[in-house]
Amino acid sequence: MSTDALLVLRQAIPRLSAAETRVAETIIGTPSLVVELTITELAKACGTSQATVARFCQTIGYTGYREFRVAVATSTSREQAERDRFEVDDADIDPDDSVETVVAKVAYQEVQAIELTARSLDRDALDAVVDALLTAPRIDIIGFGSSNLTAQDLHQKLYRIGMPANTFVDAHLALPSAALLGPGGVAIGISHSGLTVETEQAMQLARAAGATTVCITNFPDSPIASRCDLVLATQARESRYRSGAMSSRIAQLALVDLLFIRVAQRRYDAAAESLRVTYESIQDHRIDT
Numbered sequence: 001m002s003t004d005a006l007l008v009l010r011q012a013i014p015r016l017s018a019a020e021t022r023v024a025e026t027i028i029g030t031p032s033l034v035v036e037l038t039i040t041e042l043a044k045a046c047g048t049s050q051a052t053v054a055r056f057c058q059t060i061g062y063t064g065y066r067e068f069r070v071a072v073a074t075s076t077s078r079e080q081a082e083r084d085r086f087e088v089d090d091a092d093i094d095p096d097d098s099v100e101t102v103v104a105k106v107a108y109q110e111v112q113a114i115e116l117t118a119r120s121l122d123r124d125a126l127d128a129v130v131d132a133l134l135t136a137p138r139i140d141i142i143g144f145g146s147s148n149l150t151a152q153d154l155h156q157k158l159y160r161i162g163m164p165a166n167t168f169v170d171a172h173l174a175l176p177s178a179a180l181l182g183p184g185g186v187a188i189g190i191s192h193s194g195l196t197v198e199t200e201q202a203m204q205l206a207r208a209a210g211a212t213t214v215c216i217t218n219f220p221d222s223p224i225a226s227r228c229d230l231v232l233a234t235q236a237r238e239s240r241y242r243s244g245a246m247s248s249r250i251a252q253l254a255l256v257d258l259l260f261i262r263v264a265q266r267r268y269d270a271a272a273e274s275l276r277v278t279y280e281s282i283q284d285h286r287i288d289t
Contacts, residue, residue: 004116005071006031006079007235012060014194015221019048020056027072034072039065082112091237106246109237113247114254116235121258125230129188130262132212132230133158136186139165140211142174142202143190150190150216150252157260160278161271171198178202181211188214192236192248194222203227216255218248232259 009024016024026046027034033042042065043050054065062068083089086108093105133139139158143151151167158165168174175198178187187206189199194217204227207213215228218236225231234251264271 004078004120004235005068005075007075007116007120007237008060008071010237011219011233012221014219014223016056016059019052020059022046022048023053023056031072031076034069035076079112083108086111109247110250113234113236113251116237117233117251117254120235121232121255125232126258126262129186129214129230129232129259130266132186132214133163133259133263134266135184136212137164137184138181139163139186139188140174140177140181140202140206141165141167141188141190142178142199143167144169144171144196144198146249147190147192147196147199147252150249150256151188153253154188154190154256154259157256158263160275161260161264161267162274163263171202174198174202175205178206178211179209181206181209183210185209185211186214187211188216189224189228190216190252191222191224192218192234192252194219194224196224200224200227216252218251 006028009027013021013024023042023046026042033045037045039053040050043053046053057063057065057068060068062071083091086104088101088104088108091105091109091112093102097105141151141155141158143149148167148169155165155167166177168177181187185206187203189203191199194215200223203213203215203224207227207229212230213228214230214232215222215225216232216234217225218234219225220231220233232255234248234255236248236251
């Protein structure tokens, strides 16, 4: 589980009841309420019962309100220290922010996404994905919208070290390919929200065909993640309701770099030779200086 209580809360939203979701949304809006209020007072502020708040804490992985309260206090304290380091009051961009403030806020968001992802990443899951990639006869990397940018980045990194990777911009190509992967193949579905219909369909088809399925997502309890054998979770502060992929994209790209480096380490000599050959293959397309 992530060490950031507010991220744990956001990631749990897809599996919360309606009453628990009200608690989550209230806390996301004003995290200090958890530190300042008793469980009875928080329940009243959320328009729900004390039992619902207690159940909410257990649903997202804490033993009770006391443990959740300590975790939120730790997270908000750490977050404030990071905001002080970047000299920002909050992470949201306001219409009247100066260029200096915008630079600081974007840097803060993206550094936080990488640091939180690295801190909480499941190392065993990462190496299990690498094991599957190293023996795969074919690798399909599937992502749509902004996640397709991440899919293309992983694709070009893997094929440049000799891995049999494919990616697609058209679901009508991705879905038949996933259905034909077969045992030993690997399908990697990338979706920040874990809710992209076409990506979920591809994971279902790949799994039915006997392939190993991997999900890169910010919501490990999401529908796509539930269709996959292995999940690599990012820790971007953007919620799935927020428009625009900024820190989510950065966190995904950090995971792609980790996958690439671990694969390259495991087949070091072959990867180094492939990189040399592919580098030389494009030298005639560079401008002489």
